[in-house]
Amino acid sequence: MSDQPTFIHRLSPEEVAGFAAAAPDGPLAGTTFAIKDNIDLAGVPTTAADPRRTTPAVVSATAVQRLLGAGAVPVGKTNMDQYATGLVGTRSPYGACHSVYSLDHVSGGSSSGSAVAVAAGEAEFALATDTAGSGRVPAAFNGLVGVKPSKGLVPTTGVVPACASLDCVTIMARTVARGREVLAVIAGPDPLDPWSRTLEQRATPERPVVAVPAGDLDLDPLHQAAWELSVERARALWEVVEVDVSAFLEAATLLYGGPWVAERRLAFGDLLTDDPAVDPTVRAIVAGSPPVSAVEAFAAFHRLAALDAATRSVWAGADALLLPVTAAHPTLAEVAADPIGVNSRLGRFTNMTNLLDLCAVAFPGPVRGDGLPFGVQLLAPAGGDLALLDLAASWCGEEPARPAGGDRIDLVVAGAHLAGEPLNADLVARGGRFVRSARMESDYRMYVVDGPLPRPGVTRLPAGEPGEPTALAVEVWSLPATALAGFQATIAPPLGLGQVDLADGTRVLGFLCSADGVDPARDITAYGGWRAWRASLA
Incomplete structure (x- = not known):
């Protein structure tokens, strides 16, 4: 949509043509992609939605370098919630994005521009990040697939940190197949990234068992109706078991209610001065948060360990957990009236993913009664990335990753x-x-x-x-x-x-x-x- 502040820096036609001319004949040759503006592209400033950051990046992020080496062609750097702190897409001095399906409803964030660029057809896929759900919430609000790999599977070298121990480079795409194709190119350890790691991937089970939450999830009515249809579809595809998800939901509250806010302060807190360029909500959340003592930090780590242990019974009996991505799809007006409260509710089903070392993929569920998209997600312990993509493909009616027939x-x-x-x-x-x-x-x-x-x-x-x-x-x-x-x-x-x-x-x-x-x-x-x-x- 032309009215959208999708890009912070849109490459000129001549620049795009230059990248296309230099692109090798790789697996993504000629495929256009957008880059969230907290990920480096050499020669372009990486603003993280802070207009005071004007120095061009010297080298591209590792993930971007790998995409360029595979022949992909960048088209620009996309808008985002400032310093990747938000799930709404409105915390940017460059303007608020909205869902491509509604002028009144938020796009989701923090990877707002990345989702809009793909959903509006301005790029074939986009790089995003996901610390609290930023690669899945905007995917859900724009009818896309959002691939959040296991922590460390894709290097974060060249990414402006939010919470360095939790940050993930993610993929926005229109199909699961495209997400899988891009993941194959950008995955792999990087000695320059202390958080990167090698993970053994689990095989896709022949008869998948998928867990769904038992009991009420406190969804808005339109979301609730779409969720009930989603559970029916899951039962038609897989064996479904009901589980208690209270430990997952409590872990989600720790991300902004525990010491991990201090990690954001470590990453960029000194930049959150009383300046018009700084989003006031981001400043209030990070710079305005009370100091955390070492005792409080260790208490939170211990509580997280206990919650992690409580979730293991789910994985003992299921290959994946199906959840809604969000509990609602708020309007721009609702976010303006309560920017922190509405945002917090959006992270209820996503904030725990990296804290519990899970991978996830979001994809479209049944359309809501008002015509807006409804997103669901599958989660699994780290190393289940490819298996989740296979399950998501079966949901979306796509061919499996490895076609039958011995070819x-x-x-x-x-x-x-x-x-x-x-x-x-x-x-x-x-x-x-x-x-x-x-x-x-x-x-x-x-x-x-x-x-x-x-x-x-x-x-x-x-x-x-x-x-x-x-x-x-x-x-x-x-x-x-x-x-x-x-x-x-x-x-x-x-x-x-x-x-x-x-x-x-x-x-x-x-x-x-x-x-x-x-x-x-x-x-x-x-x-x-x-x-x-x-x-x-x-």
Whole structure:
């Protein structure tokens, strides 16, 4: 919509054309994307909706660099709740956004412009962030898919922190398939990000069990009717069990009622001066919050641990938890009348996600009686990202990630083809899809071998040969069967492909090194994997 303050910095047609001309022929070649303006794009200021921040970024954020390397084309930096503090989309000196479905209803935030840009067709997908729900609430209010990965799965290098220990780079897309495609490109550890990590992804269950809340959720009437239809749809798709979600909801109250507000003060509190450029609600929440003592902080950590333990019974009996994204869809007038109270209610079903180390994906549910979209979300413990995307795809009527028929081949990669490593783009360009993280059987060893760039060579110890057992960290990707021969031709000796045994008992095609390429003086097995060895050098 042209009346929307969607962008803080919209790239000119000439700038967009320049990015398009320079884009490599990767898996996202020519795909346009928008970037929330707390994520760096080299040459453009990263304002975080604070107009006093005018210095252009020197380098792009890691996630942006990976997208550019995959051929994606940026179109601009999007509006947001200032310093990513808000779920409404109105806390910006650049103007308040509204839902693309209603001039009167909020867009949701803090990733307001990212959602509007995608929903209005100005970008094919967008990067956002989600600390308290900012990648899911605006998705729900604009009829989109919002992918909130597990903490650390996507690096936050080059992101203005809100709560550094909880921040996540997220994806706004019109389909689950697009969200999955983008996640495959931007996921993977970054040695420059102390919060990034490698996560083993769980397989999608053959017969999923999805939990839904037992009892009343205190939803607005229009939301309640849409939620009841959502539960009916869930029962038609999966086995559904009812669970007590009180521990989840109490954990949500800790985000702004506990010491994590102090983490925001640490990140940007010194910038919240009495200046017209500073949103007064953001200043009141962060700079105006009372000091938190170490005793109070530890008390909150202990309470969170107890609540986390109380949620484990849900995961013992269910693969995912289905929740509404919000309890209501407020109007701009309602937010203006009670900016903090309305915002707090919007985070009731999202604020706990990162505190409890969960991943989530939001997607459209049944349309409300007034025609506005209604969003639902699936949550699971960290490492359930791909399984959640498969469940969301089945809800949305999309094809599964790995089509039936045996037309794809699983492949174990251990070094330069890992997500985020130099040759991963070639794997993705050939149709490669990330399947899961894994570990090899403990009798394999890893060496540094020579080649066009540093590579690991993996060999298996002969039976009975001494060696410290180490289960090497690897990734399983899938390739179209028709692409395997061409991919194999790119592998330079002494590396080749052969059968690899994984710690979970499966046998998969993977990279192996011939005996003549092994130098015992360059044995790096003790590091546990290629990324860990590379991190030790940094």
